[in-house]
Amino acid sequence: MPRLFGTDGVRGLANRDLTARLALDLGDAAVRVLGNSAVREGLPEGRRRALIGRDTRVSGDFLASALCAGMSAGGFDVIDAGIIPTPGVAFLTSVLNVEMGAVISASHNPMPDNGIKFFARGGFKLPDSKEDDIETVLGQDWDRPTGAGVGRVSHETVTATNLYIDHLVSTIAPLNPDKTQPKPLRGLKIVADCANGATSVVAPEALRRAGAEVLVINASPDGYNINKNAGSTHPEQLQAMVKATDAVMGVAFDGDADRCLAVDEDGNMVNGDQIMGILARAKKEAGKLADNTLVVTVMSNLGLKLALKDMGIKTVQTAVGDRYVLEEMLRGGYTLGGEQSGHVINREFATTGDGTLTALTLCNEVVKSGKSLKQLAADFPQLPQQLVNVPNVDKMAATTNAAVQAAVDKESKLLGDTGRVLLRPSGTEPLVRVMAEAATQQQADEVCDRLAKVVADELAL
CATH class of the missing domain: 3.40.120.10 (Alpha-D-Glucose-1,6-Bisphosphate, subunit A, domain 3)
Structure with missing residues (x-):
């Protein structure tokens, strides 16, 4: 069973x-x-x-x-x-x-x-x-x-929600001695896509209380429209809205708001890897990045790891899943980790991935740095990547089949330090995910296609 x-x-x-x-x-x-x-x-x-x-x-x-x-x-x-x-x-x-x-x-x-x-x-x-x-x-x-x-x-819906919002705002705007609320995001015009989900009230209110001018989309849940052409899995509306309103940036949440992706002023996506890079550098400069280490998963782009290495920041890698990221963070005493998908765990303030917290801290870094989100994200370039799902295969044999492993070794040696390959069995389907990163998109595509063919031929059910 x-x-x-x-x-x-x-x-x-x-x-x-x-x-x-x-x-x-x-x-x-x-x-x-x-x-x-x-x-x-x-x-x-x-x-x-x-x-x-x-x-x-x-x-x-x-x-x-x-x-x-x-x-x-x-x-x-x-x-x-x-x-x-x-x-x-x-x-x-x-x-x-x-x-x-x-x-x-x-x-x-x-x-x-x-x-x-x-x-x-x-x-x-x-x-x-x-x-x-x-x-x-x-x-x-x-x-x-x-x-x-x-x-x-x-x-206790109202009491619980207000207690949570108070906590979120306090992470970047702790109360002054006279109990007044600072406004660190004053002057920041931002679009928030709430995916018609659980943060439709929380995120706009927290951002506004922190001082931001917030334009909100997809925050009218009716029980049926959660994630429908909205939020982090469908950011097209957000990208168009940021460009149409001259907003400084945009943020997109998923249905339960444990993840956050961002959009720069030109409508370009800023993924979880780039967000983690921006926040890791900020924590390091503030002396709050434990052991100068960021915890990532095997799916994080090699470009992030190379950029962080140049900044004196180490990476520790785990299996896919924010629970495994957190387990490693607790084991090693690390303070920041997450996934390319936008799950970011900031142990200074949370025990799990928190999209609204990520949005607040990212916005705060934009204001504090005096740079645009586009400029900050540019410091963490992403290597071209290709991902192919190979269906109807014996996924458990992906790590033991000799021909498959020989093909992986061959492609890895071909890429050297300029790229990497990854085979990952699906957790729920009879398929293997084949990923390749390389210096050019053409090379990534070619490596991925060659490996996918070997997997399909060798592991066919």
Whole structure:
């Protein structure tokens, strides 16, 4: 039986794969596992609490009700924070000192999908072992509480949202001694594309409170339009709006706002690698980049690594997935890491990727540096890259097949220090992703095509 939890919680087509019954059972199982953890770790006795939030998908209504029912039936008092970004749930799980948090979202996926992921006490995503424990007890009978032992559900959307916004603004604009709010982004004209998702209220309000002039698009969620031709996966509207309004820059979020991409004044995309480069250099200059190291994944462009090396900044590489980035950051005590897709984890202020936080800190760096986003991004040029998905192959043999490995070695030697190749089995489909980076686009295309042919021939099912 395949593992229920994927790389980012439980996901699937809402009301088919992810049903109300499954959400109920997940809530029930999660309180058993994480509630027991609380007891074992010597946490104070008394009523246990959990916090949940969700994005704007219509299916979030019934899934939230079911998840709350499972948790409260298991004896936990549940704080329902309503529609709030995923990193907002992580933050509130930490500051409200609850036993666990849960978010109902499928991030950048289309509206019909949804998902459930959990945060442990302190606001950190669960390790695989804890997810396995939840899956083990899923649907099992147990001695559930009765009477005063069952939990209650409270709805605190406004309070939770305001607490989160206060935190976000404070990261670049801590209150003055007289309790007035500084405006570090005053004079910055920016377009924000909220993907009709969870940050439709949070991001515009946080940017405005920090002093920016904010033009907002795709911030009218109706339950059905999340990520639809909008946000970080469809930035065309944002690019056109930045150019049409003479804005200094634009930022684009995904449905649950744990990622952020940017657009410069000419409408050019600034990806997660370039954003990480800009923020890593700024942290290094401020003495806040631990061990002068940025944590990246295998998908980060070689151009970023070469540029950072020239700046005296090291990189540590992990598998794809922000959870693996965070694990490495915690293991090595690093303060900044992320992915090319726009997940940026700033451990000074957050326990997970936070798109709105990334937008605020990026805007702040534009103002502080006195340079345009285009100028800042130009210091982190991206090598030409090509990516080909090879379907219907034995993906697990990609790292063991002798002919495939010989082809990889041959192309790697051909590229030398001017490029690289990467074969990555898909986590959900029978395909292998073949990526090549090189000094020219033509060379990247040619290397990728040659490798893809070998993979298709050698690993065909």
